[in-house]
Amino acid sequence: MQTIVTERILYKKEPRLALRFAYDAALVKLVKQVDDAQWSQTLRLWHIPLSEQAYNQLKRLTQEHATLSKGENRIPPKAIQTPVSPEVAEAITAFTRYMAQRRYSESTIDTYKNALKHFLQVTNKPVAEITNTDLEQFNHSYILANSYSFSYQNQVVNAVKLYFKTFYGSRFDVEKVERPRREHRLPNVLSKEEVKKILEAHANIKHRTMLSLIYACGLRRSELLHLKPAHVDSKRGVLTIRNAKGNKDRIVPISERVLAMLREYYKAYQPKVWLFEGQSKGEQYSEYSLQSVLKQALTKAKISKPVTLHWLRHSYATHLLESGTDLRYIQELLGHKSSKTTEIYTHVSITGLKKIRSPFDAM
Template sequence: MEFSAKLITHRGERRIAVFFEKDKRLIARIKEFDDARWSAGKAVWHLPDTVENRNIFKIIQHQETIPSLEGIEQISKFKQHLASKRYSENTIKTYCDALRSFFVFYRNKPISEITNEDVIIYNNDFILKNKFSASYQNQIVNSVRLYFGTILETKIEIDKIHRPKRSKLLPNVLSKEEVKVILTAHTNIKHKMMLSMIYSCGLRCGELLALKPVHIDSKRNIVMLKNSKGNKDRIVPLSPKILEMLRDYYLVFKPQNFLFEGSIAGTRYSEKSLQSVLKQALKKAFITKPVTLHWLRHSYATHLLESGTDLRYIQELLGHNSSKTTEIYTHVSTKSIQQIKSPFDDL
């Protein structure tokens, strides 16, 4: 048998690890699967945990990996509730997956009997024991609070479910010189255009891939972002230099539906391919930092702040609900710090 597989949890997500001898032909076959990823830490290729993939690799759905019948029914009700409230597909999937994990842990207990103490036990015996991140724990808390607050009457007191203490991590920021090297690394105009749009407009990956030609307003020099995170629309300024690049790009590629399309005309460019575009740019630019697409958005915000843009405008441009989210960029801006003279210089 060329492949063997087993269920794993990777970064808080259920995945299927696929094992095989190192062979270019087999690697090419794995890459054909949607969302196939390589984990350097686990040294294994892994795929989404779907019914189709389980059938392909003959993985048996063990009882301990699924909730009780009551749990399955309640997750279905929860999903319908979220859909009726117009939550995004990604949010619905995240919340339902989190609730499923919680119900699997308590598959032998009636849901109406679950208490606050059970939530604490779950956090200690599952989240902490498996060394899952605080952010994954927070997803579980959000899901449990929302479910028990809207779907089912229970013994749980919603307001007493505590959240994990958030890590005070600063955003990763590149210098303008580093950004320039990355954005000019590609000769392919589409690749260069996509990375440049993310930085020049401070876009999230999904926002870039959802763009359509009609969202570019060349007369007012703005980009209209429709149904962004939180189902909000917003506008961001369009750089004149970017507009010239877009005109050249449009003449070559003539996009029909999405501004950036995949190999099949009219289809949306994939997130995996966009990540690969960045990875290739980093390699060509000889940058070894673990840069992600979101680093470009962080760098956009920080560089705006350093150039004197008011924090309130940056909040609007990034689409942040709270000014506290935007204020984190004040901690990575070097404009004021660079003016401080070290006492070492006076020794």
């Protein structure tokens, strides 16, 4: 019997219930019968209204073919609608100033600021009276009760710990805070044949170059978008990545084949400020447009997997490992602070697994 994992998501700003299950024509036919059931080409999944009526209808229609399993709540926690108290506003301002002078990235500041604000508003107590019990209560009655993700819970814990390290006179003991048990999810990896189809799908040299550079150099999405022409050193055959995650710079090698593609692209587009610019000169290419480029490539390549841009980076690391590249070099190329982060790719590399002979074959 199949299992349908249901996850709460936001689809075009509307709360919906996503359905994740292995393709089964008979099951798809049943899902289609749910009122307002829709297929998302972007997410590569079916979704239905987020209502008790729709859920019960799904359960009734599929009860002989599948069991329903509750997944994560992927709807981002909305800001509490109650007014922010002067004390909370002052705490957020001081916390933001502290992180800025410590040179945390803008995205980290925004994430931690919102997480702390959410915690303080839900807790609704004077900051000086907040204890570790309040954080435990927040985790149980709010995060777990609403099935919010591991990553969001971890963000709250990080923000709260960092804030109370700087807040004097509180009853909160930072050292006694326990983090949620770490998830051990394997990265999604494409085969070399699948990557080749994706990279060759676009006729447009700009689109083809952007996707190729992400895979060829193992770049994060933001790293690609923040590249400037001066970061490409064709004589040395390297790409310099500035202020990447953790405020770190690093260099990665570029093959002559990629350099040739970059030269062709540069002649055609003549970028002024950013290596990849939007419709207007000097305008940075947008994240949304880059995601759209990938989506179009998947459609043209007839790949139905829910591929993201980060899958190309995962595939780059895994293919390097399978070709015999030392893990320490891969760590440097990816810009990982800890070798433990890079070691995850040893669990998805199939080079060694192919050498294992199943006892079934010897029967």
